[in-house]
Amino acid sequence: MEWKAFNPRFCVVVIELPGVIHVTRNRFYKVQTTRSWDYLGLSSTSLSNLLNKSKMGNGVIIGLLDTGIWPELEVFNDENLGPIPSRWRGVCESGEHFDGAKACNRKLIGARYFISGLEAEYGQPYNTSENDDYMSPRDSSGHGTHTSSIAGGSFVANASYDGLGLGTVRGGAPGAHLAMYKVCWRLYGGVCADADVLKAFDEAINDGVDVLSVSLAADIPLYSEVDHRGSIPIGSFHAVAKGITVVCAAGNAGPRAETVQNTAPWILTVAASTVDRSFPTPITLGNNQTIIVSNKTLTGQRKWLDRIRTNSYKYQFQGQAMFTGEDTVSAELVYPEVSDLMPPRNCESLSSNDDWMAGKIVLCFASDYNQSLLNDAILSVKAAGGLGVIVSRSPSNYYPYAMNFPCLQVTYETGTQILYYIRSTSNPQVRLSPSRTHIGKPVSTNVAYFSSRGPSSNVPAILKPDIAAPGVQILAAIPPFDETTTGAFAFLSGTSMATPHVSGIVALLKSLYPDWSPAAIKSAIITTGLTSHQSGGPIFAEGEPPKLADPFDFGGGIVNPNSAADPGLVYDMNTENYVHYLCAMGYNNSDIFQLTEHPVVCPSKQPSILDVNLPSITIPNLKKPTILTRTVTNVGPVNSKYKASVEFASGINVAVRPETLIFSSRTKTISFSVMISSAHNVNAGYYFGSLTWTDGVHVVRSPISVRTEVGESFF
Template sequence: MALLLCKALFSLLLVFLVSTLQASGASPAETGKTYIFRVDRFAKPSIFPTHSHWYASEFADPVSILHVYDTVFHGFSASLTPSQAASVLEHPSVLAAFEDHRRQLHTTRSPQFLGLRNQRGLWSESDYGSDVVIGVFDTGIWPERRSFSDLNLGPVPRRWKGVCQSGDRFTSRNCNKKLVGARFFSKGHEAAGRLGGGGINKTVEFLSPRDADGHGTHTASTAAGRYSFRASMAGYAPGIAKGVAPKARLAVYKVCWKNSGCFDSDILAAFDAAVNDGVDVISISIGGGDGISSPYYLDPIAIGSYGAVSMGVFVSSSAGNDGPNGMSVTNLAPWLMTVGAGTIDRNFPADVILGDGRRLPGVSLYAGAPLKGKMYPLVYPGKSGVLAASLCMENSLDPKLVRGKIVICDRGSSARVAKGLVVRKAGGVGMILANGASNGEGLVGDAHLIPACAVGSDEGDLIKSYIASSAVATATIDFRGTILGIKPAPVVASFSGRGPNGLNPEILKPDLIAPGVNILAAWTDAVGPTGLDSDTRKTEFNILSGTSMACPHVSGAAALLKSAHPDWSPAAIRSAMMTTASITDNRFQPLDDESSGKPSTPYDYGAGHLNLGLAMDPGLVYDLTNDDYVSFLCSIGYGAKTIQVITRSPVNCPMKRPLPENLNYPSIAALFSSSRAGASSKTFVRTVTNVGAINSVYSVKVEPPKGVAVTVKPTKLVFSERVRQLRYAVTVTADSKNLVLGDSGAVFGALSWVDGKHVVRSPIVVTQIDPL
């Protein structure tokens, strides 16, 4: 019921916006806003030499126009009053309009953890991605890092048309054969500042592609950083730092700005520029907050990425950091690769040792003077019942209570490292950061400025109980450095966005998970490793966690696959990664959920964890064309005009509406009505393309969800030189009386095609929904 109601409400948003824009009567004090207008490009009168001339003459004052879009999207963005926008919307050539919105970033050893090995396998077959260009949409780049050296790289691919845009502390000389392009997009931000919505703080930012935040430098080097020897973050994670595709070229598109997010109008302009420049892969670790996703026709990331994918560009996006709550995954469009986060087999343990001798595990990247085993009084400000004190918010701690003590602070409401500064300001000597129940046992390392570590919810409760029951509670923190070979790994990160898909549950999201916890990568010189203004430390590398870090792993993986298989479509590349993904950890046990310690499900990890040791040779792939995506949009009830907002070209939906679950996706999600008694069946049609041995025979293997019957016809697929594609049908039958849904509200299974060498696996999800 909730899922269908959500879809119905979303479909009304555009109608609501139109009625709002058309509200009568513009007052003298009417506040301006930035709007994005989708225009029918075929309607341009021949008298105008370009669409730009047409827009400026017929729709808006040239001064008010911010961006003109003509590659992945056709239209423009402009700062107008609501009544002016309503007037533009009345023009018959204007298909739609939506307000510009602010979005947020989804904030060494990992290539080996993904199955990559020197001089063999995918790295060798793809020449480390040497002629593929990855476009990174983020906060820019700090180009002087070793990760972006062009030493021994061949010439820039001749097809490349991008530029190196100059600005504050950035010139064309900052680009090279590695960093082949750099642009920045600020007009949406600057318009927001003029309109009172908060602009760019030029005292801490660079009006150029230079990175003042660090996030963009980190994601770019994760995807395609060169080999950097003797890398570490203040001694943590020492070794050779490298990206997933070390020889791939980078093009940076700065769309996000320090402390002020990323605006839709600028993101859409970056998509337009990147595709026109000639990128092969786009990496975008950006999305909506709070796990809320807009319908595709109101989402510039979905619109821009459709235009990119339709022109052969693979787009990798982050799943969001609002887990472990259900339905928290974002970036849901089926043409996007949606990437969740998992751990790797490296950790940075820091143990809390209590006065009664107990040792409780935690995590920290603190690199200052150690406590050397000295015991200090331990205090929990939350005993007072004051929420701000329990969270160690600014000016909330009484120096008389915390001076000379280790303070336990609850996680939430402010930056984790900022809490330590509050403790230090009040005279505390150290901090223990305790997860709440919503974070469970999921931990990430932070480069704290005082002796501090993070502990899970259970450990936090134990420490608080110890304080409450002891006349004199004491503790110390033992920082143990870097530990390799951690088991189990990977584990689904507690913060990683989870399914089901809140827009179209027939499409399983996220697609898969990749390393996203405690990832070492290059960093900016503009801020310290914590990102706090008061942190004056400089570091070449930093360790961060988030689905933002997982996304560029897949972007780099796509670059390797594109280099090894230039003829593969974006859908084929995604399929190769999904059908070969791992569903077991390094103990050969099912993947665990970090937040609960229990086994995870496809709602948490999609098809599994990225495994590049197998993705180069998947055997079969599930391919998709632009027509398939149009059919999907028709199937979910979008009209021709709404679909054209996304696809750029006019479309005609068939009289009989297609079924969304028949999109040729590498996963299967069966939704049954909870009100229908007795057995119900659904049949799904899929088409596989043979990309392996020419003459091969695949047999089906089914792992049915508990209480569900699954049949497949045919049970064998025989490929030859003449037969490269074959269809099959999957019938899923469920009886509401026998269907026992788990905590996630679904049951899970899998379907695999096996030929003795390949296992082409697709998850099956079965759930019930309430009718409207």
């Protein structure tokens, strides 16, 4: 399989060439640590966890499709790393400000860049000077460097963001090797062309990667898996067929339903969650009342803040309020209220000509949902000489900010409390103190507000996302955009950050179980996910309003790597099973051939998509009692006995046959059936539950979602 980009006028000629299967229009994609690994149970000091059992991913190669990498950073040092695997066929490609002979080592073993697809679509050569980019694998935005260091970065002590999150930073698989495939460029704020993504998949497969981490996602509506306008489902299919696990971002369009992306069943799709760490910021009023703020603004003094803020990669800052100034900021607190006869001005109406803000900290209430308008308003406070701003807005509508002066977002409730104080005194004062780092109770795990949600818009019978992982305020490496520094660390957020967490875990599992298929690894991760946080309480999903998390928020739950290393049973699949899925979708043989590049003859009777051997069950239109089948493979103790248990909402009935599975040296794989019926006599939304197999030690949990449909009687 080889992919090339052409100007559209050449396509008529190209399609006639021998060996050309299909010509498709180019499309663009967008890109979407010190505490998170300990939070997930992968402390480097424990000898019994997956990290050390797998020798930290030694010998595994993680490939990343992203914005490039900054190879000189300490997090990419190769100290104590093993030799480059002999199977590696990749290269370290030289280019602008990137000497391949010097850039790569035993940590970063490969680096390529792909731009012909972008240039073919753009119609002219890409001007790196105008776009502040490099015609090479070098990273110009920080996104690819950040994700690479999360997946497989080396140990670096005393990492922090201006003192916050201080600790030793590392990737999930610090013993693994990395290979960067730069497919995203800064044109139009950041795009990744289909043709370049496909070519990168092709090269990564040929190079010999074991895991592919893809923190990219397309916009809704999604293309089908056999539509050649969708490069990620096509490229990932060929990678999985070669035994390469492909981990992709769910997208950052949450909390709206049906926004999840990268929904092909062979992809491991990752949602974003918080961890048990927060950065509370004290606001002390003149009456000595202190309000602790934990919301979604990042403030500080580093020059890279302004650099990152100008690009359009979505949700790079989404998490808690962080004021990283060394000193407190104290000043008069003002509110834009002229008189009782005039309505107060909202945030968006503030102007840099408002000299009354000079030397003061401003409280304002946001009335507009437009991020750029509010961003301009905050900059107006700064331009007018203001010392800081407190923005009050709906807690379900926080936007990410990167400001280089104090700017905190608070809820309407908190903003109203502050306003009451202002109105109660003739000389209101406020003091903003630097943020603190807090770990553990009472901080709970949530699915991030921005994380895209299910159900899948193009295949409702396939549960997506598959799993959630830390993706909020993740501290990892970024390039030294300030030329006076040698590198830095940054808190970034998004499913882009959650994805390499899972990629690193996949690398550890691949090191421990080199013969496991991508489907087996995916099953182990999904069926062992956590559905409650460490203190035992439920996990919530941030939204409008927040709610208890369900499978459309986090799939099987929060990733639990140590349990995934000993899952007991797995729902395995191979290419033949995926062809079964394609036939069940109703695609014709010709369409499937376009994807698989192998002749396929679907059975005359269309198979059921519900029988695809996934570790989850979704029935989007339950009209009558429905029976589906699954097959599990024992990867635990040879002689094992598992019993089934079901949890479901009232009115949904689930029966499993047989209810007991007995494995031995002669019986390693067993099939079972599940009958699901509903007592509801009206059309309803989705009900959620689970099917769990347990032998007393292992807990193999499959999430289930069911929507009843009893028909329409409007006519």
